[in-house]
Every structure is written in structure tokens, then in C-alpha cells.
Amino acid sequence: MGPGAKALVLLVAGLxxxxxxxxxxxxxxLLAPWFGTSLVVWTNVIAVILLALxxxxxxxxxxxxxxxxxxxxxxxxxxxxATMTWxxxxxxxxxxxxxxxxxxxxxxxxLVSWGSLAVAALVFLPPATLxxxxxxxxVESVARIGADTAGRAGGSVLCVSTLxxxxxxxxxxxxxLPVLGTxxxxxxxxxxxxxAGLLAGSLARVLVRAAPLLFVVALGAAGxxxxxxxxxxxxxxxxxxxxxxxxxSLRVVEDETxxxxxxxxxxxxxxxxxxxxxxxxxxxxxxxxxxFLLPLGWSPQAEHWRVLVLGLGAGTVLRVFDGESGVRPEFxxxxxxxxxxxxxxxxxxxxxDGEHRQVWSGLDARVALGxxxxxxxxxxxxxxxxxxxxxxxxxxxxFFQELRERLAEGGWLTAxxxxxxxxxxxVAAVARTCAxxxxxxxxxxxxxxxxxxxxxxxxxxxxPYDATRGLEPQSRAIALRLGARSLPAFTRLVxxxxxxxxxxxxxxxxxxxxxxxxxxxxxxxxxxxxA
Amino acid sequence: MNLALTLMLGLAAQDDSMAVRPLLEQGDYAAxxxxxxxEPDALRRAxxxxxxxxxxxxxxxxxxxxxxxxxxAPGDLELLHRACSAALWMGDSHAAEEEAHELExxxxxxxxxxxxxxxxxxxxxxxxxxxxxLSAHEAMRDASAARARRTALAALVTAVGxxxxxxxxGRSSRPVS
Numbered sequence: 001m002g003p004g005a006k007a008l009v010l011l012v013a014g015l016x017x018x019x020x021x022x023x024x025x026x027x028x029x030l031l032a033p034w035f036g037t038s039l040v041v042w043t044n045v046i047a048v049i050l051l052a053l054x055x056x057x058x059x060x061x062x063x064x065x066x067x068x069x070x071x072x073x074x075x076x077x078x079x080x081x082a083t084m085t086w087x088x089x090x091x092x093x094x095x096x097x098x099x100x101x102x103x104x105x106x107x108x109x110x111l112v113s114w115g116s117l118a119v120a121a122l123v124f125l126p127p128a129t130l131x132x133x134x135x136x137x138x139v140e141s142v143a144r145i146g147a148d149t150a151g152r153a154g155g156s157v158l159c160v161s162t163l164x165x166x167x168x169x170x171x172x173x174x175x176x177l178p179v180l181g182t183x184x185x186x187x188x189x190x191x192x193x194x195x196a197g198l199l200a201g202s203l204a205r206v207l208v209r210a211a212p213l214l215f216v217v218a219l220g221a222a223g224x225x226x227x228x229x230x231x232x233x234x235x236x237x238x239x240x241x242x243x244x245x246x247x248x249s250l251r252v253v254e255d256e257t258x259x260x261x262x263x264x265x266x267x268x269x270x271x272x273x274x275x276x277x278x279x280x281x282x283x284x285x286x287x288x289x290x291x292f293l294l295p296l297g298w299s300p301q302a303e304h305w306r307v308l309v310l311g312l313g314a315g316t317v318l319r320v321f322d323g324e325s326g327v328r329p330e331f332x333x334x335x336x337x338x339x340x341x342x343x344x345x346x347x348x349x350x351x352x353d354g355e356h357r358q359v360w361s362g363l364d365a366r367v368a369l370g371x372x373x374x375x376x377x378x379x380x381x382x383x384x385x386x387x388x389x390x391x392x393x394x395x396x397x398x399f400f401q402e403l404r405e406r407l408a409e410g411g412w413l414t415a416x417x418x419x420x421x422x423x424x425x426x427v428a429a430v431a432r433t434c435a436x437x438x439x440x441x442x443x444x445x446x447x448x449x450x451x452x453x454x455x456x457x458x459x460x461x462x463x464p465y466d467a468t469r470g471l472e473p474q475s476r477a478i479a480l481r482l483g484a485r486s487l488p489a490f491t492r493l494v495x496x497x498x499x500x501x502x503x504x505x506x507x508x509x510x511x512x513x514x515x516x517x518x519x520x521x522x523x524x525x526x527x528x529x530x531a
Numbered sequence: 532m533n534l535a536l537t538l539m540l541g542l543a544a545q546d547d548s549m550a551v552r553p554l555l556e557q558g559d560y561a562a563x564x565x566x567x568x569x570e571p572d573a574l575r576r577a578x579x580x581x582x583x584x585x586x587x588x589x590x591x592x593x594x595x596x597x598x599x600x601x602x603x604a605p606g607d608l609e610l611l612h613r614a615c616s617a618a619l620w621m622g623d624s625h626a627a628e629e630e631a632h633e634l635e636x637x638x639x640x641x642x643x644x645x646x647x648x649x650x651x652x653x654x655x656x657x658x659x660x661x662x663x664x665l666s667a668h669e670a671m672r673d674a675s676a677a678r679a680r681r682t683a684l685a686a687l688v689t690a691v692g693x694x695x696x697x698x699x700x701g702r703s704s705r706p707v708s
Contacts, residue, residue, distance in 0.1 A: 051691070058698060100671045100672055104622065111679065114680040114683055115675070118686070121682070121690070122686055449588030482560075484586075486561035487560055490589070
């Protein structure tokens with residue numbers, strides 16, 4: 001075998017390098033509908049794949065001592081290709097067995113950690129081990145074909161396979177996952193590995209004994225027919241659309257009995273990103289979006305009202321405001337994920353352009369804040385990632401200072417915070433940080449019949465709150481709109497404290513706070529209510 | 532306790548919650564809260580507070596108010612009923628079981644009009660059934676987490692074992708060239 005054969009083996013290394021990265025990135029997306037895509041899930045998947053690759057390297061090194069290393073290389077690649085088609089189905093099957101239906105968010109912490117690790121270990125260890133075998137086998141093959149030293153052969157293989165990985169990373173993130181979806185991305189990785197395996201097989205002349213190989217290929221092809229399972233919907237709910245975007249797994253579902261639609265993200269638990277009802281205006285009690293109307297209620301004399309919505313989702317905030325009579329607000333809405341906006345247009349009556357409104361998608365909220373013009377009477381901050389996590393750069397003192405600067409005098413910041421009570425680690429830390437950034441007290445309002453809080457802060461103006469009487473309605477109409485929020489148990493003023501630890505761009509342990517929030521909520525239930 | 536007294540107490544409990552209910556139905560929680568705060572009798576105040584907080588969607592607060600009321604009137608069926616509902620709403624199976632048990636015990640000792648008893652007994656059965664379902668859900672969740680933990684650890688230990696085994700074999704083998 002000559003230089004042509006060496007190039008072909010390097011091509012095999014490149015193809016398998018690409019496949020490894022595609023699998024690594026797409027693996028998290030397979031788990032997303034069940035466990036989300038939080039840092040814990042990413043860590044578990046990467047850890048399992050690294051462990052499997054290590055085993056594969058040693059195993060490949062052992063097999064490389066055989067007379068023809070190309071033979072085990074062909075087998076490893078073709079078997080890995082066959083498993084790829086089954087991975088979407090197997091991952092869902094395993095995930096479903098570890099995740100019972102009807103799990104609430106506060107029950108999820110342990111299941112997310114261990115469940116995602118168990119599924120990753122069961123499903124991704126075998127194929128990643130096979131892929132790990134590729135490097136030593138190709139190094140040995142290149143060394144023998146080209147009569148190279150181990151160092152030169154290893155350098156060539158590592159270079160080409162790393163370039164393949166580079167292509168795999170960009171391909172998976174920018175094209176395969178958003179365009180093809182998760183399942184077809186795995187099929188593509190499988191096809192890539194099959195091609196590499198057949199190439200190695202032809203070089204090793206093992207294809208003449210094709211029967212066992214054909215069996216493996218057929219087994220893999222059968223996996224194409226296996227439809228991945230999805231988390232079950234409750235009775236009376238229907239799925240209207242599903243999509244994989246560059247960022248997340250999305251679906252729009254409808255509760256037919258209540259006539260409400262929800263946009264869900266990585267939908268393993270009972271949370272949602274956007275809500276819709278037939279008529280514009282406030283949603284039923286229990287939806288925090290209604291609380292974003294409070295500042296407008298407290299400003300009856302306002303002649304114009306300019307609102308910046310950071311984390312627009314499918315446009316629920318705009319729709320809630322659309323139902324208000326009186327002043328017609330001007331909106332600038334920012335949403336990171338363009339697919340969310342598209343789904344909002346299709347299923348939730350989101351009008352992305354028109355008089356008095358601009359919707360920018362594909363932009364991070366902090367970047368967009370810097371790009372937007374003018375001052376705002378109200379900024380709505382409703383940015384979440386992975387169902388439950390506030391992105392760390394969107395809850396720091398520096399960010400809140402930037403928000404304050406963009407508010408008109410007397411303007412309002414209204415932020416949605418998920419949490420279980422006023423002492424919730426996330427709620428308390430963000431409120432403390434916002435108070436420090438604004439340099440004035442901020443107000444936490446608990447949203448009745450939900451696990452959300454709305455944080456209110458004003459630039460250079462007092463909040464309508466009295467320490468003894470609570471929220472000051474100022475008129476009977478506002479009092480009735482406030483409803484249960486008038487009760488003392490539903491509000492808390494948070495004053496800036498110089499010695500208090502706040503979240504900063506330099507140190508913002510949001511993932512840890514979120515985990516503590518879930519664990520503390522569960523611990524409270526275990527201790528028993530009222531304990 | 533005679534029947535007349537029991538009926539009177541029952542009506543009193545209803546009166547307490549009825550005193551704030553119209554205000555709650557209007558959404559005027561501030562007025563309802565002021566109404567309970569002005570109530571001098573601790574039991575009546577606790578009943579009203581329980582009603583307000585339950586209606587406001589604060590089951591933890593409602594449970595606390597119900598328990599406070601029960602300190603003044605142990606075995607009060609209305610308060611126990613609210614406590615059970617609140618515990619179930621919170622998804623707290625231990626509290627729900629406990630309150631359902633208390634309600635059952637109080638019901639067995641209560642003197643009720645014959646036509647009211649079946650409805651109360653049905654209530655208790657419903658609470659116990661729902662508390663049982665909640666416990667079963669929690670047990671299933673804990674079992675799932677334990678199974679996931681075992682599986683993950685077994686798979687990882689196997690992989691690490693393979694790693695160590697292969698590594699040891701590598702050291703004992705002779706060089707090929």
C-alpha cells in the first residue's frame with residue numbers, strides 16, 4: 001500500500017473525528033426533552049464520552065498489535081455506525097425509564113443529575129468506546145503503510161482527526177442540528193462512520209467476507225425505522241408543532257380544556273416559556289406576565305409608554321399588553337432564538353413587525369441592550385435558559401446597572417424570577433444584586449398561584465410600597481388588579497446592603513444557586529409543611 | 532356536645548369564612564385582610580386568614596393559619612378540611628396524610644346531623660386517596676432516582692474497571708517491535 005492508502009486512512013481519521021464531535025454535541029440534545037440542557041447534563045455527557053474514549057484508546061492500542069490494524073478499525077467504525085441510528089430511540093427509552101411522568105420542577109434536581117448520567121452511561125459509552133479505538137488503530141495503520149515513526153504517524157492522525165472534529169463542531173451547531181434535527185444528525189454521523197468503515201474495510205480487504213458486515217449494516221438500517229419516544233402529554237393536551245432550534249428542543253402544546261397554548265423548551269418538566277389564550281389581555285391568575293402590567297396601572301397619566309422586552313419568547317408579554325385600553329405602548333422585543341419567534345408567529349399570534357413594535361431575534365439580551373436606542377419607561381426582563389436557569393451574565397450588578405441607565409427617570413424594571421419563597425437562593429441573590437445596582441430598595445412581588453416572583457425596581461423614583469401597609473394601590477381599580485398581591489405575605493422590600501454579597505460579571509454562581517433552590521424546596525417538603 | 536351546639540359551631544365556622552368570601556370574590560384582598568386583622572377572636576381570625584390565604588394561592592400560609600386555628604379549636608372539621616386541601620396542593624404527602632388522619636379522627640368523635648356525615652366521610656376518603664397517590668408518586672420518584680444512581684455508578688465502575696484492566700494488560704505485554 002502506498003501514499004494513496006495513507007491518505008485514505010487519514011481520511012478515515014478525519015471522518016471519525018467529525019463524527020465524535022457531532023455525537024458529543026447532539027448527545028445533549030437527545031437528553032434535552034427529558035433532562036434539559038443544564039450544566040449538569042452537559043458535564044455528565046462530556047464526562048461519559050471522555051471516559052469511553054479513554055477506554056477506546058487503550059482497547060484500540062491493544063488491537064493495533066494485530067497483523068492488520070485496519071480490520072478491527074473497519075469493524076469498530078461499522079459497528080459504531082450501526083449504533084448511531086439506534087441512539088435516538090435508545091436514549092429516549094432509557095430516559096423514560098428513569099423519569100416518571102408528572103415530575104414537578106422542584107422534584108427534578110436528583111433525577112436530572114443521576115438520570116442524565118445513567119442514560120449517558122448506558123447509551124453513549126459503547127459507541128464512544130468504539131470511536132475511541134479509531135485513533136490508535138489509524139496511527140498504527142499510517143505508521144505501517146508509510147513506514148513512519150510513531151510520532152510522525154500520531155501527529156498526522158491527530159491533526160486530521162482534530163480538523164475533522166472542528167468541522168463536526170461547526171457542522172453540528174450551525175447546520176445539522178438546526179436544519180436536520182437531532183435524529184437525522186445521528187443518521188448523518190452514522191453514514192459518515194459507515195463510509196469511513198467501508199473505506200477501512202476495502203483497504204484491509206475484509207469486504208470480501210461481507211456477510212457479517214452486511215448483518216451489522218442491516219441492523220443499523222433497522223434503527224432508522226425506530227421512532228424516538230417523547231415525554232408524554234397529559235390527557236386533553238395536544239402537540240401543535242415541534243422543532244429543534246440551534247439552542248434547544250421546542251414544542252407548542254395546547255391544553256384543549258382551558259384553551260391555552262404553551263411554548264415549552266426541553267419539555268421534561270412542568271414548565272413553559274410562553275403562554276397564549278384566544279383573547280389578548282391578562283391571562284388567568286397564576287401567570288406572571290400579568291404582573292408586568294402593574295407599572296402601567298400605577299402610571300395612569302402616562303401619555304406614551306416605551307417598553308423593552310428582554311426575553312420575548314413567543315410574545316406573551318406583547319399580547320398581555322395588547323389587551324390594555326388607554327395608552328398604546330411602543331415595544332422593542334428581543335429574543336435569542338429565532339425559531340421561538342417563528343413558532344410564536346405561527347401559533348401565538350405574535351406580530352414581529354408593525355407600528356410601534358420591533359422584534360429582534362438572534363441577539364443576546366445584553367448585546368441587544370447595547371444596540372437599542374433611547375430610554376424606556378419599562379424594561380421587562382424574562383430571560384431563562386434550559387428551562388430554569390437565568391443566564392449568569394443577565395443577573396449581575398453590572399448588567400442591572402446597564403439596565404438602570406437605559407430607563408427613563410421614574411422608569412420601571414420588571415423581572416421574572418422563578419423561585420419557591422422569598423428566601424429562595426436565586427430570588428434572594430438576584431434581588432440583592434438589583435438593589436445594589438440601583439442603589440435603592442427593590443420590591444419582590446410573589447405571583448399568586450405560581451412559583452414565580454416579579455422583581456420591581458425604579459430609576460430615581462419611589463416604589464408604591466409602604467412598609468406597614470404593603471403595596472399602595474392608589475386607586476380601587478388598581479387594588480382589584482393587585483388582588484392577592486395586596487397581602488403582606490406576597491411582597492417584600494429588599495434594601496441595598498453594602499456588605500451583602502452580590503452577583504457580578506466576575507463571580508456569578510447561578511447554576512449552584514439554582515441547584516440549591518431546587519434542593520431546598522425539596523428539603524422543605526421532606527421536613528413537612530409548617531416545620 | 533349536643534346537636535344544636537354542633538350545628539351552631541358549624542354555622543359559626545361558615546360565618547367566619549363567609550365574612551371574607553364576598554370580598555375575595557371581588558378580588559379585594561386588602562379589605563379582606565383588614566377584616567381579619569380587625570377580628571378580636573383568635574379562632575375566627577385564623578379561620579378568615581386561612582380562607583384568604585387559600586384563595587390567594589398560598590397553601591403554605593393557609594396550612595399555617597389552619598394549624599393556628601386548630602390550636603384554639605382542636606378537631607374543628609372546617610379547619611382540618613382546609614389543612615388537608617392545602618397540604619395536598621403543596622404536594623406534601625406527609626402533611627396531607629397527617630391532616631387526613633386528624634380529620635378522620637375528629638369526624639369519628641364529632642356529633643353531626645345524620646345527613647351531613649356521609650359527605651364528610653366521602654371527603655375523608657377522597658383526601659386519603661389523594662394523599663396515598665401523592666405518597667405513591669413520591670415513592671416512584673425516589674425509586675427512579677435510586678435506580679438511576681445505581682445504574683450510572685455500575686456503568687461508570689465497569690468502564691473504569693475496563694480501563695484499569697486494559698492498562699494492566701498493556702504493561703505486562705511485550706513490545707511488538
